Amino acid sequence: MIRIGIDIGGTGIQVGVVSEDYAILSEGSIPTRKDLPFEEQVRQIADCVMSTTAASGYSIDEIESVGVGIPGIASKSGEIIKCTNMGWSHVPFREVFSRYLDKPVYIDNDANVAALAESVIGNSAGTSSSVFITIGTGIGSGIILNGKIWSGAHHIGGELGHVIFDLDGVPCTCGNHGCLERYCSATALIRMAREAVREHPDSMMLSLAGQDPARIEAKTVIDAARAGDALAVSVYGRYTDFLAQAVASVINLLDPEIIVLGGGVSKAGDFLLNPVLQKYPRYVLFNDQLLTPVKLAVLGSEAGIIGAAMLS
Numbered sequence: 001m002i003r004i005g006i007d008i009g010g011t012g013i014q015v016g017v018v019s020e021d022y023a024i025l026s027e028g029s030i031p032t033r034k035d036l037p038f039e040e041q042v043r044q045i046a047d048c049v050m051s052t053t054a055a056s057g058y059s060i061d062e063i064e065s066v067g068v069g070i071p072g073i074a075s076k077s078g079e080i081i082k083c084t085n086m087g088w089s090h091v092p093f094r095e096v097f098s099r100y101l102d103k104p105v106y107i108d109n110d111a112n113v114a115a116l117a118e119s120v121i122g123n124s125a126g127t128s129s130s131v132f133i134t135i136g137t138g139i140g141s142g143i144i145l146n147g148k149i150w151s152g153a154h155h156i157g158g159e160l161g162h163v164i165f166d167l168d169g170v171p172c173t174c175g176n177h178g179c180l181e182r183y184c185s186a187t188a189l190i191r192m193a194r195e196a197v198r199e200h201p202d203s204m205m206l207s208l209a210g211q212d213p214a215r216i217e218a219k220t221v222i223d224a225a226r227a228g229d230a231l232a233v234s235v236y237g238r239y240t241d242f243l244a245q246a247v248a249s250v251i252n253l254l255d256p257e258i259i260v261l262g263g264g265v266s267k268a269g270d271f272l273l274n275p276v277l278q279k280y281p282r283y284v285l286f287n288d289q290l291l292t293p294v295k296l297a298v299l300g301s302e303a304g305i306i307g308a309a310m311l312s
């Protein structure tokens with residue numbers, strides 16, 4: 001038997017045929033078309049599932065289930081409650097999808113499914129509780145308790161990125177101010193660097209960006225900090241302080257067995273992990289106890305497909 005994992009993203013929708021031992025057998029993708037009516041979007045996704053399954057050499061009959069990871073929230077009944085990237089609000093995804101393919105369909109948040117994948121075959125494998133934090137344009141997070149996704153009593157939990165750090169802080173895309181992701185995401189690191197170079201135009205960050213602050217990326221800051229540029233070291237130090245506070249907040253609230261960091265910024269590897277490991281204990285209340293392991297994610301972008309296929 002095989003399972004289908006679907007990863008719905010802002011620019012593209014990835015479909016994967018996943019084996020019983022969680023290997024991706026074949027992959028397909030279609031562009032995200034927010035402009036199309038909902039029924040047509042679902043039909044195109046179902047078409048992609050059919051063609052990707054055919055490419056794997058398996059038949060439709062051998063599909064056990066279909067899992068969907070969305071940048072949004074869904075109910076257990078298969079209704080997608082909110083998925084802004086697709087322009088979906090209270091849409092009956094499972095019902096419409098089953099017109100094309102009559103298989104069990106499970107839907108969950110994309111960070112939650114990535115957390116699930118890491119907890120089964122990634123760096124949190126073998127633990128019963130873990131928190132996965134994905135550090136990219138925003139901050140996503142997924143909580144695994146007793147081997148299962150915990151998305152809360154109303155499916156709206158696990159949103160670490162919108163825990164408020166500073167009531168009068170930086171405006172967030174969600175409409176509030178001072179959300180954690182405004183300080184811990186790649187976007188935050190870029191903003192902090194662009195602000196800093198205004199006062200210090202001699203920074204290596206600016207020369208790496210061709211003297212154009214708009215071209216400073218997260219990698220620019222990390223590269224300059226690695227090279228020892230004083231301003232980059234200072235900006236990056238402040239950034240890893242915020243990240244350490246985020247990790248400590250998770251520990252103070254949930255005390256999971258392990259915390260896993262993924263997403264684009266985690267590609268910095270030990271250069272990200274080491275300062276976080278060094279700094280977070282000072283923000284943990286009971287820090288004379290055994291310290292919580294923090295590790296980097298081992299699954300890359302395929303975590304979205306594999307984790308979605310694991311949904312049941």
Ligand SMILES: [Zn+2]
Binds near residue numbers: 161172174175
């Ligand atoms: Zn927010």
